[in-house]
Amino acid sequence: MATLLFDDGREATAAEIEAIARAHRIVVEHRPVPAALAETLARPLLDDTSAATVLDALPPRPEFPSRDLIVLHPDRPDNEQLATKFENWHRHAGDEIRHILDGAGIFGVIVDGQRADLHVGPGDFIVVPAGLEHNFRLTAARRIKAVRYLSDAEGWSAEFTGRAA
Secondary structure, three states, X not given: OOEEEEOOXXXXXXXXXXXXXXXXXXXXXXXXXXXXXXXXXXXXXOOHHHHHHHHHOOOOOOOOOEEEEEEEOOXXXXXXXXXXXXXXXXXXXXXXXXXXEXXXXXXXXXXXXXXXEEEEOOOEEEEEOOOOOEEEEEOOXXXXXXXXXXXXXXXXXXXXOOOXX
């Protein structure tokens, strides 16, 4: 289950996470990863066929007609380049929706003027609403597999804000 840590080191309670998420229109849910995907998701990298198998095992979301699977792993040659790009603070014209299937990451958000880190792992489903400034960082393991749901390709383009990482 997702946890929320503030810059001062304090961890938010479940009730605080729910209240903060509601106030900022962030969706944080837990949707278990199908057990049938365990063997496929255990692989460091996935080819197109394996990625399609993963996507086919998850129910489509009609409100988000486009989806893909992002796989970041130390064995991926451009892993650090991609990870660094996501670390820059940005916002999107559309919602950013992620279902974490394997690995872990950290969504940084600004909550009431204070930076907070939402730590996500397998089964966490998060929606960062359009216009909310955020970033994404990998944990020390440097790996994650997540479904990205998109309402349209244009809404996905990042507008970088210039806030220091």
